[in-house]
Amino acid sequence: MFKLNLKIAWRNLWKNKVYAAINIGGLALGLTAFVLMLLYINYEKSYDNWSPDLKNVYQIREKHDFFTPDNKEHWQEISNSRIAGIIKESVPQFTAVTKIDQEWGNGFSVKIDHADPVMVKGIKDADSAFFNVFPYQFIQGTAANALKEPNTVVIKQSLANKLYGTDHVLGKEFKLVRWRDDTGNSLKITGVIADVNTPESIQFNAVSHTGDQDHDPDQIGSSHYTQIYAKSEGDIDTLSANKSLQKVYVDFKKKSFAAEKLSFKDVYKDGKSPGLKAISLKDVHPNPPFSLNWLDKLKPVIGISIFLLVVSIINFINLATAQSVQRAKEVGVKKVLGAYKKQLILQFLIESTLQSISALFLSVILIEILLPAFNHQFNITLSFWHNEYLFSIVLQLIAVFIVVTLLAGCYPAWILSNCNPVSVLKGNYGNSLKGITLRNVLVVFQFIISVTFIIAIGVMHLQTKYISGKDLGFDRDKLINLRTGYDQNFADKIRRIPGVQYVSTTTQVMGNAFNNKSKIIYKGREVNLNGVTVTMDALQTLGVKLVSGRLFAKEYVQDTINSVVLNEAAAGLLGKNMVGQTYGKVDYQGKTITFQVVGVIKNYHNEGFDKAVLPTVYKVSNLGGTSNTNNLLVRFDTKNYKGVINKIEGEWKKLYPDFPFQYQSMDDAFSEILEENKRFMNMIVLFSVVSVSLSLLGLFALSTFVAKRRTKEIAVRKVLGASNFQIVNLLNKSFLILVVTANLISWPIAYILVKKWLEGFAYRIELPLYPFLLSSTISIVIAVLTVSIQARKTAIAEPVVALKYE
Amino acid sequence: MIQLTNIEKYYANKGVKNYVLRLVTTTINQGEFVSIMGPSGAGKSTLLNIIGMLEEPTYGTYHFMGEDVTSLSERKRIELYRNHIGFVFQAYHLIDEMTVYENIEAPLLYKKVGSAERASRIADLLDRFNIVAKKDLFPNQLSGGQQQLVGIARALAAQPSIILADEPTGNLQSAQAEEIMSLFKKLNEEEGITIIQVTHSEKNAQYGNRILHIADGVVKEDVAVLS
């Protein structure tokens, strides 16, 4: 029986090749999208999972407002370096503590003997305790001794192979130059560790111990911020550990405030509070300090891929039930031959299993083909067959497969096995067919999804166009950033190169925005602004637009003393006619310095359009504190500045032979900012195209079946004198109602979703109407076309054929 | 074998009962060959469907082989289909996706007949009906008469004690019809299979040994055929 059923299933598939292909292909697409998502989620979940000992490793997070994008307090991954020492002393739960410096800039320069320097990313500077905390496996050297001495480095096997072509590198030395005029450290390789097989939240290729992390800043007023990780011996009660951490932190803060003559109460007001906690390493990746975590970021995509799967399952069900008209006779006959209902259900389940297995194989092939593109899109390295978690992924896949098969197979099987043999054998099964309502509901549902997608694409396209065409407030043409500190000597040298118009620096420019809070007192009112340090002609270099007053200029002596320029956002906070006004600022010694506003400029963008431009004050003077900048802006007065850049590189090489020359054009910086949004947009477009085509394929196949089912009716009508057009209309009408209904439902859904998406942008378009109108038009036109093609085929067929056949 | 007592069947339409069968009472014994005749719409098919348990009467009792059919479970009914009842339809109703061989084999599979036994029975039937050469063809590759032969072969495969046939020759030419009727007669006489057929043709009815005349749902006449 089983063999025969399988045979029948195969013959049926073969007889309806096209629909079977649509069915299987659609399901395969849906499964593929879903599996890619599964792989991605598994990848994200596998972070910091490379050793069981990592469960005893914790990241220390301090709550503070330094280096934040919004100048507000966050639980941050970087903490005051002094905290490490305090934990070591007074929190006995943690037996080892290590400090890891943040990586600055775009990597460090590594110079091996007399070879050209190469940039290497992920060289982290730590103290000697790094390998006491992290259980990396040493291929050469030992964890206990590797970083004992200063000026040592432990590198990963992959980097050893890249730099030297071998991992037998113990005892070799290279020169590490961290910034352009760093004299550099000669580091001795004292260990090689194995690369790990899961992604890591601390990405690194080498850990150096220069000695810089061994001590904290001497002055009580200055602090150094590093990442701090601690290890416990066995399981600890994190709650009580965190209580101890909080207590020692408050003590530490009180003590240091006393030394700085600050009052604890003054610092922690306006809802601010001190905070220190340890979070387990596995919680680090899911809880980034500023941005959304991956799961939240991924939610829309997860939603979409589930929808895709649902759409393809719906297709499956629809086609199967539609086909049941053809299968009804078989069921009726089998029933009177003595088949149990159970056997019939089983038969149809076998058939849908056969199809979903084919879909599964197809989707595995598709995944293999698509993975490289997917990896590229998301900048990760996923693999299916070589996945660490292949077993669990396969289990998940099997679970999905079973659910899909049951979902897709059960309903049609139930419908079919339930049909009444008498009516079937009398030949009027089509009319008595249940499931028509459900099929219509499913078609509507599919179209709701598709129409919503089309609307979303439309709105996203308009918003993206708006953003990429938006006036940035500065001129990004002919402007590059050397991503290095400002050095008068070097700046003067490149100023003399023909083609160079301005050379300057600022703490804040697109691609490298560094926010520094600056509290001022204006007319007795405290206002928080974002402080940006610039050189004299930085604003000219950027090409910002002046609203009133003037920009900084050499001719005005006071510009190096106490002049400031505000952007419109800041001016808006303070009042009208700000030019000429003065405000005060208390410096760290408690003295009040007076600044005078000399100009107001239009807001210009440094960051993504999801963030509003902060109210900002620009100053040249180092009065009231400055920040190190890591930007060197060069504006050219010619479009063809490639040659000029070569000359700048020549000057660079003369001055800084140990550090490679690098730059980023502002155009590229801008594209990078748009990148994330573009990726998201691309993905939505991709998914939408797939979903819309699935729905249309489904509709196509369905209309074919309906036309087929009504073949006799159509033939009779033709014999009675109906025109082809009338017949096409007849078939269209039933589908048109469905599509229009779907449109009506999807408008409000799309409205809510799209509005929410737009709200993520500080700069956004008004919600436009025409994507809505457009998507409805498109969906209706396409549906009518699809159905018409099928209907026409049936309509123009010779009526005799149909009537004879019956 | 079959005992119908006061069988009634009506369809309620807008509160009006449209009677299809009224107080039909009759007994059909093992080994009879009964033809049901009457004008179109008289209720012939309905009566046959009730006998075949495809439809339920609205009123009345029906005993099949001494068992009350109205209280029969679905499982029991299917057992009857497997072991005792063979259907032959006017529109043949072969399964399009199965070959001739497989169509005949299907009831044997449901009956769980062993494969050797199955093969010999099918070979026997194919041989008897002269369709050995057609065994691997699909129904749409056969003529109407050939399809009906397969239909009958299928009905016989499970070796039923009764065959119910609703206008088995309705779609066939008279030559083919005669062939099928003599086949029925032979089955009835040589193997003792009870046969109940619905027919419009007086000539076909003569093959049997009893005729039930029905008009407006009432058995008007119950006559024996003299041979």
Ligand SMILES: Nc1ncnc2c1ncn2[C@@H]1O[C@H](COP(=O)(O)OP(=O)(O)OP(=O)(O)O)[C@@H](O)[C@H]1O
């Ligand atoms: N589902 C139904 N609803 C209402 N009336 C029905 C239904 N099925 C059958 N009938 C009615 O029952 C009556 C008898 O139908 P039946 O099929 O038994 O006739 P018949 O004697 O077989 O006729 P024919 O020789 O044309 O096949 C008809 O008048 C028909 O209208």
Ligand SMILES: [Mg+2]
């Ligand atoms: Mg009839």
